[in-house]
Amino acid sequence: MSTTINVSNDVTRIFDKTESLTGAYSVEHADSGKTFFLNAAEGAAISMPALKVGANYKFVVAAAFATSNWVITPSDADKLEGSLVVAGAAVTVDAADTINFVATAENIGDFVEITCDGSTWFVNGVGLSSGAITAAG
Secondary structure: OOOOOOOOOOOOOOOOOEEEEOOOEEOOHHHOOEEEEEOOOOOOEEEOOOOOOOOEEEEEEOOOOOOOOEEEEOOOOOOEEEEEEEOOEEEEEEEEOEEEEOOOOOOOOOEEEEEEOOOOEEEEEEEOOOOOEEEEO
């Protein structure tokens, strides 16, 4: 004789917070944990909020853009630190002022993650093509 057991799982599935950007945007602390999909034919400016412990964001290229860069700028100068892997090579991010997704060099899926300890924004990311992501300043 066989027995059938039915199990019900009432747990609500939790999905990551995401937002599609089609132009300039000012990131807020309330956006922490969010993935932003850069989804426009041309780049735009992304302004980061003030340094705050635990704030973290991810930016992903979701559409090719040919005319201008997506530029991520923190509110405090020289506060970006970390490393990027671009075209298989390590690129140092040392006291940088901006992270740039470069027009015509980008690949859909290139990304940067940015996390704060309260005094520094730590950066890591991957770009497929040479020059796809740069740090400046």
